[in-house]
Amino acid sequence: MDREIRLIHTADTHIGYRQYHSDVRRRDFLEAFEKVIDDAIDMKVDAVIHAGDLFDSRNPTLEDILETIQIMSKLKMAEIPLLGIVGNHESKQQTQWLDLLENMRLVRRLGNSPFMAGKIAIYGIDSIPRPKIQSFDYSVFETTGEATHNILVMHQLMKPFPFGEWDVAEVIHSFPCALDAILLGDYHKYEKTKVENTWVTYCGSTERNSAAEEEPRGYNIITVSQKGIDIGRRQINTREFLHIVVDIKDENDAYRDIFNTIREYDVKDKVVFIELKGNSQADIAYSEIEEFLDKQEVLVSRISDLRNNYPDETENQPEIIFSDPDIAAREEIKKMDLTDAGLLIDEIIRDLSIPKTTIDHKTENSIATMIEQLDFSQEIPLNIHRKKQVETTRKEEPPQNKETVFVEKGEDKKSQPSRKKKKETDAVDKDVEKKPQKTKVPRQYNLGDYL
Structure with a gap:
């Protein structure tokens, strides 16, 4: 190759x-x-590769999008291409955020056709x-004879690394x-190994997504030469996560042990995790510790009580049994009393x-087919659940109020109904003469009733 090519490999920025x-x-x-x-701009690299999860959510806020665009614009002004794939956190049904950013000429979305960085062909798999890993089609990739090196970018948990779902060796053997x-992206810890003759690496996340991510954050620099x-x-300088273990020895003044231990550390503007240990059974209020940490200008605090003799709060907890998700979902759907269209969707x-x-x-085609097959001239029978609803509604209807009968002074109440009945009979006779007999109107149905 003519010259050395340098690439930055980053991933899992989880913006937002x-x-x-x-x-x-x-x-x-x-x-x-x-x-x-x-x-990347200071180093004047040839390209920045983002291996997925640019955003933390598939619906980032407008503020997050605008600020991300401003940062990407720096690369565009420096004429350094930003290459990316879609991660699982930001993945949408159809059009992706990377497509929007690509239309703005801020990002190049990697895929089946290679992006050429000099004579290096770079491919991408979102x-x-x-469930779809086993049926993945490798024949879609367009190879080029001009490339001296080939690089694949993926966002996946891969074997032989922890929690691997897709075997790296299979990808290497199946790729054209x-x-x-x-x-790679998705696994937040830096890893590097060689599978046969292929380098395989995770760059890790750029920020700590949990307290378990204790290693320094950073990114990879890929140098390709002859x-x-x-x-x-x-490495990237990020906000420190500080773990403080407090061994409570004083049964009568546990707070003194806690506060004195915390004072030994510089906790200002840090994310602090307090672990309480020891054999003390003294009652400790988290609010007291949090108030003390706030005065020390801690950004975020989390407290966990790991004392040996501390009462086990789980002793009287009910047993929790996890059932199969699909079976549980079907049982819940039965209770929802969905229509045929709802069940189809x-x-x-x-x-x-x-x-x-x-x-x-x-979904659109299936619903359209269902509508075409419906006979709208037939009355729709109520299912069992809806029948119960109708019956309950009828039972709950208040009885009709009887017309109040006013009795004049000196009149007997027993004589009043006969007078009223006569008036009603006369009124009915007149209505029959005036109003024509109504014909029965068939019940009206909406499209939703049929579906």
Whole structure:
């Protein structure tokens, strides 16, 4: 190849995540992504590759979108391409956020046709639901003979890494051209290994998505030269997550042990996790500790009581049994008393063999076919549940109020009904003479009644 090519590999930026319901943490995720972009411009890399989950949600706020566009615009002005795939967090049914950003010429969405960075062909596979992995079609990729190296970008949990659902070796053997590297997203921890002759790496997330992510955050630097592929690493300075273990020894003054231990640390503007340990059974109010941490200007605090002799709150808890989700869903659907159309839509939505992108089209066609087959001249029988509803409604109807009879002074109440009955009889006779007899009007139905 003519010259050395440098690429930044990042992923799982999760922009828009309001971790711990904190808007400051939301800003942290955005700023971590901005640091990657600023580094890319300073290093003058050839491209930035984002391996999925740019946004934390498929419905990011307008504020998150606008701020992301502003950051991406820096790369565009520096003429550094941003390449991306769709992650599972941001995946929508049809048009993706990457499509919008691509139309604005801020991002190039990777796919079956390679993006050429010099003589390096870069392909992409969006996040795929687990049931569809086995049926994935590798023949859709368009290979090129001009490439000296081939790189595939994926957002998936892959074997041989933890929680793997898709075997890297299968991808390497099935892909229509030899792969020199597979750049991954979805797993938030940095990993790097070699499977046969192919480098496989996770770059990790740019911010901590949970307290378990203790390792420093960062991104990968991929260098491609005549010597081959080298994978380096650069860390990002992010907000510190501080874990403080408090060993409570003083039974009579537990708060003193807690507060003195916390004072040993610089907790200002940090996310702090307090773990209470020891054999003390003293009652401790979390609110007292949180109030003390607030005075120390902690950003977020979380407290857990892990004392050995602390009463087990789960002793009297009821046993929880987890049933099969599909069976539980079917039982709940029975209670909902859905119409035939409702049951049809539910069946389509929960059918894993139907691609997400075709659900709307499939539903529309199925409902249209159902409407064509309906006989609108037939009366619609009520199902059992609706019959019960009608019967209950009838039972709850208040009895008709009888007309109040006013009795004049000196009159006997017993004589009054006969006078009233005579008046009613005369009125009915007159109505029969004046009003023609009404014909029975058939019940009117809406389209929703048939469906």
